[in-house]
Amino acid sequence: MSNTVTEASSVESLESAFELTALDRCDSCGAQAYIRVEMASGELLFCAHHGKKYQEKLSGVARSWHDESAKLNADRNS
Numbered sequence: 001m002s003n004t005v006t007e008a009s010s011v012e013s014l015e016s017a018f019e020l021t022a023l024d025r026c027d028s029c030g031a032q033a034y035i036r037v038e039m040a041s042g043e044l045l046f047c048a049h050h051g052k053k054y055q056e057k058l059s060g061v062a063r064s065w066h067d068e069s070a071k072l073n074a075d076r077n078s
């Protein structure tokens, strides 16, 4: 008896395939989006704060998780 179970739930992270701009806004609060979540039903944009907040909840259903929140520390003009 050989029962092969293939896992079809491999989340591929497409690095730098998508550049978020200042025009992309968080779906929760309207701040600049740094995180883009691709899901079966569509995509969601989050600021760094809400991205972290929803990461645990969405990681199970997200197809890909694009995180540019590192830019927050990289180019801060203040």
Ligand SMILES: [Zn+2]
Residues within 6 Å of the ligand: 026, 027, 028, 029, 030, 031, 046, 047, 048, 049, 050, 051
């Ligand atoms: Zn937000």
